[in-house]
Amino acid sequence: MHPTRRAILTGAAAIPLISCSFGQEAEQPSQAVNPIGNQPTPTEKNWFEIFIELESNLIQSVDSTIERSTSFESQLREIRSHHEAHLAVFSNSSTSQEVIFNSESGIGDFGELANLRIRHSRSLNFIKNSLSEITDPLLISTITQIAACDKQVIDQLADLMSQVAEVQNPPEVTND
Amino acid sequence: MTEEQITALNNVVSGENAAIWAYGFLLAFLNDADYQAGLSTFNSHRNARDAARLKLRALNQNPPRPEPNYDLPFPVSEANSAKQLAAYIEDRLSGIYSAWTATETGDDKTYAFEQAVQAASRYYFWIKETKAFPGAVS
Numbered sequence: 001m002h003p004t005r006r007a008i009l010t011g012a013a014a015i016p017l018i019s020c021s022f023g024q025e026a027e028q029p030s031q032a033v034n035p036i037g038n039q040p041t042p043t044e045k046n047w048f049e050i051f052i053e054l055e056s057n058l059i060q061s062v063d064s065t066i067e068r069s070t071s072f073e074s075q076l077r078e079i080r081s082h083h084e085a086h087l088a089v090f091s092n093s094s095t096s097q098e099v100i101f102n103s104e105s106g107i108g109d110f111g112e113l114a115n116l117r118i119r120h121s122r123s124l125n126f127i128k129n130s131l132s133e134i135t136d137p138l139l140i141s142t143i144t145q146i147a148a149c150d151k152q153v154i155d156q157l158a159d160l161m162s163q164v165a166e167v168q169n170p171p172e173v174t175n176d
Numbered sequence: 177m178t179e180e181q182i183t184a185l186n187n188v189v190s191g192e193n194a195a196i197w198a199y200g201f202l203l204a205f206l207n208d209a210d211y212q213a214g215l216s217t218f219n220s221h222r223n224a225r226d227a228a229r230l231k232l233r234a235l236n237q238n239p240p241r242p243e244p245n246y247d248l249p250f251p252v253s254e255a256n257s258a259k260q261l262a263a264y265i266e267d268r269l270s271g272i273y274s275a276w277t278a279t280e281t282g283d284d285k286t287y288a289f290e291q292a293v294q295a296a297s298r299y300y301f302w303i304k305e306t307k308a309f310p311g312a313v314s
Binding site for chain 1: 180270271273274275277278279285286289292293294295296297299300301304306307308309310311312
């Protein structure tokens with residue numbers, strides 16, 4: 001390790017990273033806060049209904065994937081819990097019951113994960129496109145965080161798809 | 177330009193200043209496989225900081241200067257804790273950019289939104305974990 005770096009670490013004048021550069025102003029509403037409040041305006045209510053539908057659909061999609069996919073159940077359940085938390089912000093209640101889909105898509109794990117990834121991309125794009133029409137600061141900050149979660153899930157699903165692809169198409173081993 | 181916008185933009189500059197310092201520090205601990213990603217992210221934060229500083233200057237504001245030193249939120253002594261620090265920084269920045277998004281309009285709103293999303297993506301990159309509300313401080 002570079003000696004200057006070590007000196008910085010042990011310096012008495014060190015400033016807490018958390019308190020100095022990421023102050024209280026940056027704090028976001030916790031997921032327990034309901035941005036609807038007690039009396040949402042009609043416009044806000046309309047947006048909340050839209051996001052409730054969006055998150056409900058994503059929960060159904062994840063549930064459907066859990067039903068049909070043979071792998072990654074724990075990861076998929078975590079993704080679902082994220083969307084349930086999003087839903088709770090808008091509706092003050094989460095959908096805990098599992099939605100059972102009996103239809104078989106037959107597209108396999110890779111296809112299921114790809115479909116789920118597309119749905120999350122659509123969700124992210126929808127939020128991005130809706131930004132220009134939403135003016136409530138708390139709602140904007142909340143849906144930006146939801147979009148950020150969508151992006152993390154998109155990245156995670158890409159990783160899971162890579163794992164499936166590697167299992168199905170292992171790299172060729174050569175003797176060269 | 178409202179007071180809330182200027183405050184949010186100041187927080188972005190302060191946060192990016194800290195991120196630049198933190199990446200400069202944690203790069204020393206990353207293994208070879210992650211070093212280029214760390215270096216690239218370091219440069220991204222420097223560019224983002226400079227862009228935010230220019231916005232403040234254009235508003236006749238004095239951007240906050242980087243602190244001479246920072247305390248780490250937890251000990252960092254090897255590659256894993258270095259990646260935890262990178263993830264910590266990205267998560268906090270995602271929250272800062274979300275807050276800025278909420279104060280802005282037009283192109284700056286979209287830019288702040290994209291920065292919040294990218295920071296969350298880098299959080300996942302470093303520690304392969306997801307959060308329901310990236311950047312939220314409980």
